[in-house]
Amino acid sequence: MSTLRFGQHLIKASAVFLQTDLSFALVNRKPVVPGHVLVCPLRPVERFRDLQPDELADLFSATQRVANLVEKHFNATSLTVAIQDGPEAGQTVRHVHVHVLPRRKGDFERNDSIYDELQKHDGETEDCPSMWRSEEEMAAEAAELRTQLQTP
Secondary structure (H helix, E strand, C coil): CCEEEECCEEEEHHHEEEECCCEEEEECCCCCCCCCEEEEECCCCCCHHHCCHHHHHHHHHHHHHHHHHHHHHCCCCEEEEEECCCHHHCCCCCCCCEEEEEECCCCCCCCCHHHHHHHHHHHHHCCCHHHCCCHHHHHHHHHHHHHHHHCC
């Protein structure tokens, strides 16, 4: 598959590093911290409540696998795993997605500032492609993560 739908966006396969029967994981075009990735159901579902039980199980299984990968790969000691469910919660892409952010001691002066950054990161860049990472940079990170998934 050359592209996947992510809400109102088309995602090139080069940015995807994991695909299961019902979910996929992609690198972020403007990560809040290095290694900030997204895990989404394949079916474009806007709200968490609208996921089918099998989609929900697959999404969280994929999220756990991705979380383990990025924590190790980015030498993190903790993770922030978050879902912004609806516009008032900060969801800017109308497609359920789980943010997985590798964390380290001192990465933010106030630990919960991660939520402030997460809340504003998409809105700040939605109409400003010059702030996005290049397709090549995203493809390189996805390829590296894909390789790590295949390494026992």
